[in-house]
Amino acid sequence: LKEGAQVTYLQMQNWSRRLWGVSHQRAVLAANAQLRWGVAALGSRLHWTSQGVSLREPGSAARMYGLVFADGRQHLDYQTRQDHLAPHTESDLLFRSALLDRARTVLRGVVHLRPVAQQTSAYQSTHSLLLSEKARADALPILEIEADDVRCKHGSTTGRVDDEQVFYLMSRGLSRQEAQRMIVQGFFETVISEFPVEGMQEKIRLAIESRI
Numbered sequence: 001l002k003e004g005a006q007v008t009y010l011q012m013q014n015w016s017r018r019l020w021g022v023s024h025q026r027a028v029l030a031a032n033a034q035l036r037w038g039v040a041a042l043g044s045r046l047h048w049t050s051q052g053v054s055l056r057e058p059g060s061a062a063r064m065y066g067l068v069f070a071d072g073r074q075h076l077d078y079q080t081r082q083d084h085l086a087p088h089t090e091s092d093l094l095f096r097s098a099l100l101d102r103a104r105t106v107l108r109g110v111v112h113l114r115p116v117a118q119q120t121s122a123y124q125s126t127h128s129l130l131l132s133e134k135a136r137a138d139a140l141p142i143l144e145i146e147a148d149d150v151r152c153k154h155g156s157t158t159g160r161v162d163d164e165q166v167f168y169l170m171s172r173g174l175s176r177q178e179a180q181r182m183i184v185q186g187f188f189e190t191v192i193s194e195f196p197v198e199g200m201q202e203k204i205r206l207a208i209e210s211r212i
Helices: 163-171 176-192 198-209
Strands: 006-013 020-029 034-041 046-055 061-070 075-084 090-099 104-113 120-130 136-145 150-160
Touching (some): 020 061, 034 046, 034 075, 046 090, 061 176, 075 120, 090 104, 090 136, 104 120, 120 136, 120 176, 136 150, 176 198
Parallel strands (some): 006 034, 020 046, 034 061, 046 075, 061 090, 075 104, 090 120, 104 136
């Protein structure tokens, strides 16, 4: 992205379960460039994605957000990188994943602040919801901080559907499946609402709803 550019880039991966895929994506930002990068990963039998941003000049900022939904024996692997190579830069990453059956996700997130990246802010947040006993979610946050005047933090959680939430919704007349669907929809809504295209929001919601 050139100096002062403002870009919103959205992508939805909902390929056939018979496909295996590998993708490598990278954005390089010049001074005062702004990037919003949204991802919805739903398809493929096995998919490995590398997604990175390089903040090369002061004033550049990137927000990366994504959701991953997997079922059956899907294996979806995301490796993200937030690379700060200049002072006064910002990056923020939010990913949420939900898994059914024997599905597996891996989210590896690297934040690298170089020695010159003073007065920089970098954040990373990943949350996974397991919907079956054999589903597995691995979150591997990595912070490489070589500057001392920075704000940098990360958070990661993995958990199962709260039985009390399910019981409450079922007491209001919903079936167990309907209750679980509502909980998953609420879990993802924080990310879905980040997609600025209304038609795409609904497309993602319907794709997830049809599989729960």
